[in-house]
Amino acid sequence: MNLRIGDASAAERNKRPIFDALVTWLADARAVLEIGAGDATHARYARRRLPHVRWQTSEAPAHLRRLTAALVDGARDPRLPAPLALDVRGAWPAACFDAVFAANVAHIMSETAVAALFAGAGAHLNAHGLFCLYGPFFDADETPGEGNLGFDRALRARDPAMGVRARQALDALAADHGLVCAARLTMPSDNRLLIWRKADSPRR
Numbered sequence: 588m589n590l591r592i593g594d595a596s597a598a599e600r601n602k603r604p605i606f607d608a609l610v611t612w613l614a615d616a617r618a619v620l621e622i623g624a625g626d627a628t629h630a631r632y633a634r635r636r637l638p639h640v641r642w643q644t645s646e647a648p649a650h651l652r653r654l655t656a657a658l659v660d661g662a663r664d665p666r667l668p669a670p671l672a673l674d675v676r677g678a679w680p681a682a683c684f685d686a687v688f689a690a691n692v693a694h695i696m697s698e699t700a701v702a703a704l705f706a707g708a709g710a711h712l713n714a715h716g717l718f719c720l721y722g723p724f725f726d727a728d729e730t731p732g733e734g735n736l737g738f739d740r741a742l743r744a745r746d747p748a749m750g751v752r753a754r755q756a757l758d759a760l761a762a763d764h765g766l767v768c769a770a771r772l773t774m775p776s777d778n779r780l781l782i783w784r785k786a787d788s789p790r791r
């Protein structure tokens with residue numbers, strides 16, 4: 588069974604549809620923070636598809652070494668600076684970004700970490716900045732696909748803190764942190780690219 592947990596071949600497959608969408612949404616972005624960048628598959632592709640963007644990768648400290656090694660050949664490229672150690676539950680960098688991007692992280696993180704992800708994105712986006720979250724999600728307005736149902740069961744069997752998140756719950760977290768839905772894009776293999784925009788006046 589393919590658990591799609593840290594599956595580098597999945598990132599290879601999904602990078603093109605993700606960036607086919609992001610090239611429009613991030614046309615004016617200059618600084619992007621990627622959370623849980625894994626083996627840098629998306630970051631390296633971003634350099635090609637979004638050459639105007641400084642793509643700051645980050646990873647949970649336990650996985651930072653793999654990410655750093657994956658980016659070593661781009662070490663002199665200012666568009667791909669050295670990765671940051673960033674556990675979303677801890678301190679975030681003292682900077683703001685035009686976008687925060689994360690792929691396949693919400694179902695791996697605990698609910699506490701997912702809440703911290705939204706809090707951090709809300710706090711570290713520039714005005715009108717975008718939070719772009721890719722992955723499998725459930726949606727109360729849609730019949731769940733067998734693939735995502737099975738994936739959710741496999742995740743929870745592995746670790747009860749993991750699980751496919753509900754889009755409505757994420758929208759509620761987003762609202763708590765001044766983020767409003769900008770787009771819900773359907774992607775291959777029953778994945779979604781959810782995009783929230785930082786509102787003018789965060790609701791608090």
Ligand SMILES: C[S@@+](CC[C@H](N)C(=O)[O-])C[C@H]1O[C@@H](n2cnc3c(N)ncnc32)[C@H](O)[C@@H]1O
Nearest residue numbers: 593598623624625647650674675690691692700
């Ligand atoms: C399934 S992998 C996805 C990696 C990559 N984004 C991709 O699409 O191939 C999930 C990633 O989330 C990261 N992660 C899990 N919990 C985290 C946390 N609390 N803070 C930051 N990253 C976390 C893991 O280290 C891992 O790299």
